[in-house]
Amino acid sequence: MTEILKIKQVKVPRWDDLPDFGIYKDQLVTIVKEVCDPFYITDEDFITPSMVNNYVKLNRMPTPKKKKYYREHIASIIVITVLKQIISLDDISKGIELERDVYEYKQAYNMFCNVLEKSINRVFNSNEKLLFDNSKKDYETSIELITIALCMKLYTQIILKYNGIEGVKYGQDCNTN
Numbered sequence: 472m473t474e475i476l477k478i479k480q481v482k483v484p485r486w487d488d489l490p491d492f493g494i495y496k497d498q499l500v501t502i503v504k505e506v507c508d509p510f511y512i513t514d515e516d517f518i519t520p521s522m523v524n525n526y527v528k529l530n531r532m533p534t535p536k537k538k539k540y541y542r543e544h545i546a547s548i549i550v551i552t553v554l555k556q557i558i559s560l561d562d563i564s565k566g567i568e569l570e571r572d573v574y575e576y577k578q579a580y581n582m583f584c585n586v587l588e589k590s591i592n593r594v595f596n597s598n599e600k601l602l603f604d605n606s607k608k609d610y611e612t613s614i615e616l617i618t619i620a621l622c623m624k625l626y627t628q629i630i631l632k633y634n635g636i637e638g639v640k641y642g643q644d645c646n647t648n
Contacts, residue, residue: 478591479595480509481509484506485581493536493541496524496535498540500519526547562627
């Protein structure tokens with residue numbers, strides 16, 4: 472199956488689809504690998520037991536309970552694993568904290584899944600000429616996409632710096648025209 476086809480078919484498990492009983496680290500890694508595989512084009516080892524240990528040690532996710540991981544752990548690791556390709560672990564943690572200040576784990580995680588799938592659909596399944604202009608050369612399209620990715624990353628970092636979109640709207644660095 473091609474990478475694009477795999478991405479187009481992504482269905483991220485929602486909160487209620489995740490195991491509601493404790494699982495061990497090996498099972499956690501297996502679940503996350505299965506869910507996140509379409510988001511990794513290269514064959515790199517994108518999640519390992521030692522990474523999970525580090526995320527716990529760095530307080531990037533809740534501490535396991537008696538060596539067992541539950542829904543909040545699985546959801547946290549899925550979000551981290553998907554997003555770590557584009558933003559730092561510190562920024563991911565800030566984003567999770569911002570969401571957790573407003574929403575319960577279940578609602579925040581399900582919202583992430585919904586938005587992720589909408590974004591996938593918008594980019595990979597859209598019939599509109601959303602991103603691609605046939606008059607452009609391949610390298611122009613590549614440059615356009617990578618610069619859009621950069622701008623989105625920068626905007627995300629600004630939102631995190633100001634503790635949410637409302638902070639950006641009213642932040643001192645923003646000009647209103």
